[in-house]
Each structure stands twice: as C-alpha cells, then as structure tokens.
Amino acid sequence: MRYKMFYNNEKFKKIKVTNRFKSRNEALKQRQIYVYCPPELEKTIGQIVEDYSFDMVVNDYTITDFNKKVVCHYQASDLTKEQRHYLVVATELGAWVEPLVSYLDSRLGYTEVKLLHSSFFLHQKAFSILSTKRTQLAKRSIDIISAFLLSLVAFPIGLITALFIKFESPGPVFYKQKRTGQYNVEFEVIKFRSMRNDAEKSGAQWAAKNDARVTKVGNIIRKTRIDELPQIINIFKGEMSIVGPRPEREVFIDELEKEIPYYRFRHAVKPGVTGLAQVSYPYGASINDAIWKHKYDLFYIKHHSAYLDIKILFKTVKVVLFGMGR
Known part of the structure; x- marks a missing residue:
C-alpha cells in the first residue's frame, strides 16, 4: 500500500503547519476534498462524485502536506490501524478532518442517503x-x-x-x-x-x-x-x-x-x-x-x-x- 511509504519515515515530522482553515465555512468551500474509506467502497464514493460541483480524491495515502486540506472518512471503523493513524496524523498536521456524511450535510444542506449505514443512526445522543x-x-x-x-x-x-x-x-x-x-x-x-x-x-x-x-x-x-x-x-x-x-x-x-x-x-x-x-x-x-x-x-x-x-x-x-x- 502506498501509505506505508510514509508511515515509518521522517517526512511527516518535517511538515510544518502554516495554513489552517480559519473557519468551518472556509473548509466547506474547497473545490477538492480527500476521502478515505475501505477499498471495496471506493466505487460507491466514485458514483457520488458525479453529483457534485467539487472533486473527491479517494484513498490517496501519499499526501504529506495537509495545510488547507479537507480530509473526510467513511466507515473509518473498517479501515486498518495504520490507515486510521494516517487520519490522526492528518488532524495533527492541520487538515480539516470529519466524517464524510456530516461534511456533505453541511455543504449540501441535505443528507446523502446513498452513504447511510446503520452506525449513522445508532448514536442517538447525536440527535438532540x-x-x-x-x-x-x-x-x-x-x-x-x-x-x-x-x-x-x-x-x-x-x-x-x-x-x-x-x-x-x-x-x-x-x-x-x-x-x-x-x-x-x-x-x-x-x-x-x-x-x-x-x-x-x-x-x-x-x-x-x-x-x-x-x-x-x-x-x-x-x-x-x-x-x-x-x-x-x-x-x-x-x-x-x-x-x-x-x-x-x-x-x-x-x-x-x-x-x-x-x-x-x-x-x-x-x-x-x-x-x-x-x-x-x-x-x-x-x-x-x-x-x-x-x-x-x-x-x-x-x-x-x-x-x-x-x-x-x-x-x-x-x-x-x-x-x-x-
């Protein structure tokens, strides 16, 4: 996997956080976002891309500079330990990181039902x-x-x-x-x-x-x-x-x-x-x-x-x- 090229080297440590998003609104206006999901779901995400006016780059683990980047995850519990750690590192290095469904909710003003799965409904405290x-x-x-x-x-x-x-x-x-x-x-x-x-x-x-x-x-x-x-x-x-x-x-x-x-x-x-x-x-x-x-x-x-x-x-x-x- 391409991700392993960076997992144990020093490249991440040398990256400096110089340009974070100043607000959520700024993150919602990006023309390109990065999405990480289990490999078998890449096709599903790819079909969603056709519906929107912004691009989604799916499962690109070669990214090391996360300044001003939106990183979304989908069914992150099914990712490997290393892949989840990559998302944690992205957060540490200035990326805007959140679940894909919640990001699209805020950006589109509706919930994309094609992406729903049971865990979305099982956190009742999230529904005030x-x-x-x-x-x-x-x-x-x-x-x-x-x-x-x-x-x-x-x-x-x-x-x-x-x-x-x-x-x-x-x-x-x-x-x-x-x-x-x-x-x-x-x-x-x-x-x-x-x-x-x-x-x-x-x-x-x-x-x-x-x-x-x-x-x-x-x-x-x-x-x-x-x-x-x-x-x-x-x-x-x-x-x-x-x-x-x-x-x-x-x-x-x-x-x-x-x-x-x-x-x-x-x-x-x-x-x-x-x-x-x-x-x-x-x-x-x-x-x-x-x-x-x-x-x-x-x-x-x-x-x-x-x-x-x-x-x-x-x-x-x-x-x-x-x-x-x-």
Missing part, C-alpha cells in the same frame, strides 16, 4: 430531538404557541374555505385519512377536502401535479396550504408537530422503504404540518422525488434546532403568500 428532554419540551412549546396563533388566523379563513368547498362539489368539508406518525403509530390526519368525493374509488393513488381529481377550490387551497390548516387539531392532540417530516400513508411507505434506505427512520419524530423538504424541494410524486424529500427529512432530524424550526416556518409563510412549492 430524540435524546434531549429540554429540546423536546421546547419543540412542544413552539408547537402549542404556533398552533394557537395560527388558529386565530385559520378560523375565519377556514369558514370561507368550507363554504366554497360546499358550493363547488358534494361531500364533506373535511377529509380524514390514516397516516403513519411517530413510532409507526397510525392516526387520522385532518384536511380540508381538495379532491372530488370519489377521488379514490379505484384505490390509493399518488397525488400528482395538475391532478384531474383536484377541484378548482382544491387547487387553490393546495397551492396556498390552506388545506392543511385543520391539522392544527392534530397538533393540539399531540399527534403532529408544526414542523417535521410530512406524514405518509402506510400503503405508500411499504412501497417506498423497498427503494429508499432507512425510510421509516422519519417516524422517530412527530410528523409536521410543514417541513424542510416542503420548503426546499418542489412538488413531486415519484420515487425520485420521495428520495430527495427523504434527504431533507433526515437532515432535519439530525440537525434539528428551535432556530431551524423558526426558519422553516418563515419559509412556509413565503410559500403560502406566493403559492410556491407543495
């Missing part, structure tokens, strides 16, 4: 939303306050919406549907009806853009998210959060988890009325769209904070006002 009681209480407080304030606006809008729904098409004003929530427990999500009353007479179907089953009023309330307002009730009941992954139907989850690694992990938290995926990714109803939304949902769970919740809420207001996304 799952392990810290104070964080959970703060989130519940934001939910209750947001739901109360939103209900003041939602009540008059809801009355007008209900009248228009009744005038346009026969059927109930509200639409209840079983969705899978936290810990895989099903609950009934409440929405204003936006489709014809017989929309699923042929069985469950993916909603699609320009769906013929959607009524004229339904089209408006879906674009502006008004159809989601009755979910304030789900928030007060503790079944949903104001921000989180959108709840999905079990029939679709069974299909999606065959294609998307760790898809059910989104159920570790309460589903949300709005979420990072909804304000970051345009409307879509394909498997590929579901994969992209899952990337944002996992990022949200991993990096949750009160600040991120508030940021998503403000973005949601922008979506509602300008009718963007879904």
Whole structure:
C-alpha cells in the first residue's frame, strides 16, 4: 500500500503547519476534498462524485502536506490501524478532518442517503430531538404557541374555505385519512377536502401535479396550504408537530422503504404540518422525488434546532403568500 511509504519515515515530522482553515465555512468551500474509506467502497464514493460541483480524491495515502486540506472518512471503523493513524496524523498536521456524511450535510444542506449505514443512526445522543428532554419540551412549546396563533388566523379563513368547498362539489368539508406518525403509530390526519368525493374509488393513488381529481377550490387551497390548516387539531392532540417530516400513508411507505434506505427512520419524530423538504424541494410524486424529500427529512432530524424550526416556518409563510412549492 502506498501509505506505508510514509508511515515509518521522517517526512511527516518535517511538515510544518502554516495554513489552517480559519473557519468551518472556509473548509466547506474547497473545490477538492480527500476521502478515505475501505477499498471495496471506493466505487460507491466514485458514483457520488458525479453529483457534485467539487472533486473527491479517494484513498490517496501519499499526501504529506495537509495545510488547507479537507480530509473526510467513511466507515473509518473498517479501515486498518495504520490507515486510521494516517487520519490522526492528518488532524495533527492541520487538515480539516470529519466524517464524510456530516461534511456533505453541511455543504449540501441535505443528507446523502446513498452513504447511510446503520452506525449513522445508532448514536442517538447525536440527535438532540430524540435524546434531549429540554429540546423536546421546547419543540412542544413552539408547537402549542404556533398552533394557537395560527388558529386565530385559520378560523375565519377556514369558514370561507368550507363554504366554497360546499358550493363547488358534494361531500364533506373535511377529509380524514390514516397516516403513519411517530413510532409507526397510525392516526387520522385532518384536511380540508381538495379532491372530488370519489377521488379514490379505484384505490390509493399518488397525488400528482395538475391532478384531474383536484377541484378548482382544491387547487387553490393546495397551492396556498390552506388545506392543511385543520391539522392544527392534530397538533393540539399531540399527534403532529408544526414542523417535521410530512406524514405518509402506510400503503405508500411499504412501497417506498423497498427503494429508499432507512425510510421509516422519519417516524422517530412527530410528523409536521410543514417541513424542510416542503420548503426546499418542489412538488413531486415519484420515487425520485420521495428520495430527495427523504434527504431533507433526515437532515432535519439530525440537525434539528428551535432556530431551524423558526426558519422553516418563515419559509412556509413565503410559500403560502406566493403559492410556491407543495
């Protein structure tokens, strides 16, 4: 292995640290990063390279000057003792060293699901939303306050919406549907009806853009998210959060988890009325769209904070006002 050329000689000792990164932000802007992983995973990393605007140099153990270099590792526990020591030396000599998944999280703003493996989920303390009681209480407080304030606006809008729904098409004003929530427990999500009353007479179907089953009023309330307002009730009941992954139907989850690694992990938290995926990714109803939304949902769970919740809420207001996304 090329690494052994340097392991026992004096070259590392002669290298001086002269130019470290001044901030994480600087490390996130590098056009080239160095990635170290088990040899059998090089192809996987190589496929990821095609997706991004920066280069990844994989398993180059000839590097001795680590000034202003980003060094990322992937499944480092499967590296040899010598290879792991190389990464330690890189840290000592000024490199910016961190796991590849966390580096890409920060650089891309979403979690690359192609790189996920079980150890990512086994460090529960890394997910403050799952392990810290104070964080959970703060989130519940934001939910209750947001739901109360939103209900003041939602009540008059809801009355007008209900009248228009009744005038346009026969059927109930509200639409209840079983969705899978936290810990895989099903609950009934409440929405204003936006489709014809017989929309699923042929069985469950993916909603699609320009769906013929959607009524004229339904089209408006879906674009502006008004159809989601009755979910304030789900928030007060503790079944949903104001921000989180959108709840999905079990029939679709069974299909999606065959294609998307760790898809059910989104159920570790309460589903949300709005979420990072909804304000970051345009409307879509394909498997590929579901994969992209899952990337944002996992990022949200991993990096949750009160600040991120508030940021998503403000973005949601922008979506509602300008009718963007879904």
